[in-house]
Amino acid sequence: MSDAIVFWFDFSSPYSYLASELIDTLAVKYERKVKWRPIMLGAALKATGGKLLTDIPLKGEYSLRDFDRSARFYGVPFRFPSKFPQITLAAARAYYWLHGQDCAKAREFARAVFRALWVDHKDVSDINVIGELAASLGIDRAQLEVAVADPAIKEKTKQETDAAIAQGMFGAPFFLVDGEPFWGADRLPQIEKWLQTGGF
Amino acid sequence: MSDAIVFWFDFSSPYSYLASELIDTLAVKYERKVKWRPIMLGAALKATGGKLLTDIPLKGEYSLRDFDRSARFYGVPFRFPSKFPQITLAAARAYYWLHGQDCAKAREFARAVFRALWVDHKDVSDINVIGELAASLGIDRAQLEVAVADPAIKEKTKQETDAAIAQGMFGAPFFLVDGEPFWGADRLPQIEKWLQTGGF
Incomplete structure (x- = not known):
């Protein structure tokens, strides 16, 4: 089996969510694994001077429409959060x-x-919502609440974002396939062609 | 025949170029016409506080790679200009x-x-390069050189950009299909589905 695909995402990014519903199926088709790596998109945006999409005039309004339409296009359930x-x-x-x-x-x-x-x-x-979600999956809620306050876990999470930025990540979702960077759920067709052909 | 697709582009935008090589073929397949409308992307970026892609840290380097790869993906000849x-x-x-x-x-x-x-x-x-290009297509070069300095033509060009921004255009390429806005060459698959299904 070839190298795993790296999948950097922020839970708060709608296109990351759409990609999360699609990438594993795509990877399995080409006998690849996927490394899921949550990052803090805010830190990446600071590195590039980027802004939250929905805060940008014109682009913000378009984006709300595009999130919905892209979800319908991919057949993924989606409701923009309140x-x-x-x-x-x-x-x-x-x-x-x-x-x-x-x-x-x-x-x-x-996924949950x-x-x-x-x-x-x-x-x-x-954190209560996270705790409930975890409990519904059989995860020890009390342990989870301790863990998220653990300095080592905090540092690990920060390091993952820093490492991603050091490798060129500036937005989410962001993928590395055999070292080749792909930004955006809309690059999934190019990722598929890459997996199919071994690079193009 | 249904309404024409509006195609806003800047000659200086690489993704506009890629889209220009693809949109007419797609439109013909679904018996649509395309209205080609050059706009001044700089004015649109001012409206949204946007920057030239290639000037943005990390994103700029990625973009150069993505232009080339996207051109190969679409099978369109491409060499980033000097x-x-x-x-x-x-x-x-x-x-x-x-x-x-x-x-x-x-x-x-x-296209030329x-x-x-x-x-x-x-x-x-x-303007000499433009004049030569025009002449090679049988266009009167002297007339063209007069026309580009004509205040009425200047005003028309400005108005087209202003009208596009007023309709929500903030980047290029940008399409309107039955009033639905699509931004980016990477939205061509969604445009195709829209044309196929009459909206989704």
């Missing part, structure tokens, strides 16, 4: 804590966070 | 002058400008 943006640092820290113990459970948790935010209108910046 | 960006105001004015007389000739001219810039490394900000 609270946006949401600070997803606790969710990312919980992910890395889980990932240190059980990769599959961490991915299950990540994405859907809570992008389908069910939950406030995933609330 | 001079970039180029001021394409004269080319846009010449287009609107031609368009007032002969739509087909104006489109032929637009795009290829001169994005394949042949020509400096299309130079």
